[in-house]
Amino acid sequence: MRSFIAGTGSYAPEKVLTNRDLEKMVETSDDWIVERTGIRERHVASPDEATSDLAVKAAVRACEAASLDPKDVEAIVVGTITPDYPFPSAAAVLQGRLGNKKAFAFDVSAACAGSLYALSVADRYVASGAVKNALVVGADTLTRITDWTDRNTCILFGDGAGAMVLKPTDDPSRGILTTRLHSDGALVPILFQPGGGSREPISEKVLRDKSHFVKMNGREVFRVAVRALEESCREVLAAEKLTPGDVTYVIAHQANKRILDATLQRLELPASKCWMNLEKYGNTSAASVPMTLDEANRAGWFKPGDVILMMAIGGGMAWGASVVRW
Structure with missing residues (x-):
């Protein structure tokens, strides 16, 4: 048995910070940023938005795509390095926000590779039959740990969340x-x-x-x-x-x-x-x-x-x- 990706979802905050905006904050230019990184703009979480707020919206969209009630999710694995709190995990916060009582929930810390690490872990639970489904989320608010006076790093980062629902399949071709x-x-x-x-x-x-x-x-x-x-x-x-x-x-x-x-x-x-x-x-x-x-x-x-x-x-x-x- 394998797991397959039954649904996907994502969310980015409404506020957009463009390269032109950054020109007013640090010594840089739109041309310089685009040439070196390919980035033209990024989304920034509002002061009242935390990582779990972004994760909830992505998770709900993924569950809808997978025809799965969030309350029926059996495992939640979140890849993040910017959880709402030092503890508990962002996954636990997300579980509560989804009104879920069934799932076990924990975070995986692997920075930008976090969602791939989380996917690997959840895949093993579903493919082994330990759970019937799993919700995998990658969510970060890197702008909260960005030095906006450092032009080498502040041009790179944005906030967002993405989610995947895994379900089991006996189909060897997928x-x-x-x-x-x-x-x-x-x-x-x-x-x-x-x-x-x-x-x-x-x-x-x-x-x-x-x-x-x-x-x-x-x-x-x-x-x-x-x-x-x-x-x-x-x-x-x-x-x-x-x-x-x-x-x-x-x-x-x-x-x-x-x-x-x-x-x-x-x-x-x-x-x-x-x-x-x-x-x-x-x-x-x-x-x-x-x-x-x-x-x-x-x-x-x-x-x-x-x-x-x-x-x-x-x-x-x-x-x-x-x-x-x-």
């Missing part, structure tokens, strides 16, 4: 086929949030040094990302005796257009096979993959039997890929 996850903790310093945890609890010094914001070595992230994504994509395809030429569509974490272009080029996959929404959402962290999947799905991209290659990489560093037959 479902989540192979997923492979990887981590390299030696690379923590190239992309992380140093302050605000147990090593550097919130203090006047942390606030003064702005260490509670995202810190990134962009050049190193690019170098690691392209290599890691190519290798993990080839790994999952090989496990299914497939080649890049067998891929119908690519659903990739929308981090940076240069990373995506370089990865697709290495895999010899045309950009036309990869759904791109980076220019209007920016990097939404764990929300990116399910938001992208939902947009492509609702646009009518996928047909039964299509081979979909999913990939993501985030701080940690954590990355992975998955092959799905629609």
